[in-house]
Amino acid sequence: MSSSEPRRVGRYDLVTPMLPCKDEIMARFERLLLSGHYILGEEVRLLEEELAADCGVPAAVGVASGSSALFVALSVAGVRPGDEVITTPYTFDATMEAIILLDAVPVFVDILPDDLNLDPSLLEAAITGKTRAILPVPIFGAPCDMDPILAVAEKHGLEVITDMAQAWGTLYDGRPIGSCARMSTLSFYPTKNLPGIGDGGMVFCRDPEDAERIRRIRGHQPVTMNGHLYTGWNSRLDEVQAMVIRIRRERFADEQADRDRIADIYDSYIPETHRLRTPNGGRGMKVTYHQYWVRCRNRAALRELLDREGIDTGIYYAPPLHHHELAVYCRTSGPLTEAERAGREVLTLPIHAALPFADAHRIGALVGQFLEQEAASTSA
Numbered sequence: 061m062s063s064s065e066p067r068r069v070g071r072y073d074l075v076t077p078m079l080p081c082k083d084e085i086m087a088r089f090e091r092l093l094l095s096g097h098y099i100l101g102e103e104v105r106l107l108e109e110e111l112a113a114d115c116g117v118p119a120a121v122g123v124a125s126g127s128s129a130l131f132v133a134l135s136v137a138g139v140r141p142g143d144e145v146i147t148t149p150y151t152f153d154a155t156m157e158a159i160i161l162l163d164a165v166p167v168f169v170d171i172l173p174d175d176l177n178l179d180p181s182l183l184e185a186a187i188t189g190k191t192r193a194i195l196p197v198p199i200f201g202a203p204c205d206m207d208p209i210l211a212v213a214e215k216h217g218l219e220v221i222t223d224m225a226q227a228w229g230t231l232y233d234g235r236p237i238g239s240c241a242r243m244s245t246l247s248f249y250p251t252k253n254l255p256g257i258g259d260g261g262m263v264f265c266r267d268p269e270d271a272e273r274i275r276r277i278r279g280h281q282p283v284t285m286n287g288h289l290y291t292g293w294n295s296r297l298d299e300v301q302a303m304v305i306r307i308r309r310e311r312f313a314d315e316q317a318d319r320d321r322i323a324d325i326y327d328s329y330i331p332e333t334h335r336l337r338t339p340n341g342g343r344g345m346k347v348t349y350h351q352y353w354v355r356c357r358n359r360a361a362l363r364e365l366l367d368r369e370g371i372d373t374g375i376y377y378a379p380p381l382h383h384h385e386l387a388v389y390c391r392t393s394g395p396l397t398e399a400e401r402a403g404r405e406v407l408t409l410p411i412h413a414a415l416p417f418a419d420a421h422r423i424g425a426l427v428g429q430f431l432e433q434e435a436a437s438t439s440a
């Protein structure tokens with residue numbers, strides 16, 4: 061890179077936040093290596109206890125990944141072949157894949173333009189005699205409106221499982237989002253807000269018996285539920301991941317404060333019409349900004365401008381899942397207009413604990429100016 065080229069601002073920086081923990085990780089790794097307890101030892105047990113307490117649930121079970129967590133949680137919730145699970149099309153593939161792996165049918169309803177989460181007012185119209193569960197996904201760390209989702213589920217005798225892969229620390233109405241539903245699933249993929257250095261996941265359970273069933277399944281022991289015999293499998297979280305995640309957990313609040321500050325900086329440049337609208341005016345709601353998104357009609361031009369300035373951006377979920385190759389196994393309920401629009405318009409900006417605030421000001425100013433010019437040219 062020539063000295064005149066601007067320094068690139070990446071979407072993630074996985075290494076810098078590890079540096080303050082490096083010595084502790086290396087020391088604990090050596091102890092682990094020499095202990096011989098590589099699978100389901102003290103680190104996993106303690107991580108499960110600590111995160112269950114953080115999340116306000118009685119039990120949590122470490123599993124191999126966020127995808128695996130979804131699969132076992134849906135199994136334990138009794139999802140059977142032919143059942144329907146209502147979810148959002150504006151999410152990562154894994155949400156849909158876990159349902160399809162159980163030979164069940166993902167049913168997509170549209171999202172809300174303000175927070176990009178599934179629209180609870182559309183749930184009842186999507187329910188059929190085959191509906192077994194609702195699977196909300198607090199996307200990018202913004203809480204879904206859980207109360208109306210839980211109310212519809214209760215009225216129709218449905219299970220609710222929350223895919224909170226992107227939402228560690230997110231609060232809904234003052235409580236951790238992972239404590240609202242029967243089970244909630246988390247990913248420790250390295251780009252997530254609470255990361256490992258490989259794959260890992262967890263299921264948070266309001267009912268300790270669900271946790272027991274998941275412990276059996278993750279360790280090759282069969283389980284009988286609702287008269288059906290389910291096979292066990294290997295879905296274990298390993299000790300190295302649990303050790304690193306425990307160390308990163310200690311720093312989570314500080315890192316979140318940095319993400320919050322960056323989001324505040326972006327918010328100061330970007331009008332509310334073009335970004336996440338603070339849910340419920342902020343009362344009891346905590347957004348953790350796994351991604352910070354901006355909405356823009358001419359997304360390609362904004363992306364190009366930022367790229368020329370050395371700033372990496374992300375595009376999600378384009379096209380949304382109802383256009384995926386696997387959509388042949390899915391059903392849609394009603395038009396998915398907002399999911400389509402989000403897939404066309406949403407651009408994510410760098411946000412992570414190692415991003416200098418000066419960079420956030422520069423990025424926010426560039427985006428703000430672009431949106432102003434765009435608004436002026438459409439009104440002219």
Ligand SMILES: Cc1ncc(COP(=O)(O)O)c(C=O)c1O
Binds near residue numbers: 152154155
């Ligand atoms: C919404 C959502 N669900 C599930 C997953 C799957 O998690 P993992 O990559 O740990 O399997 C992810 C990961 O990116 C995700 O973003």
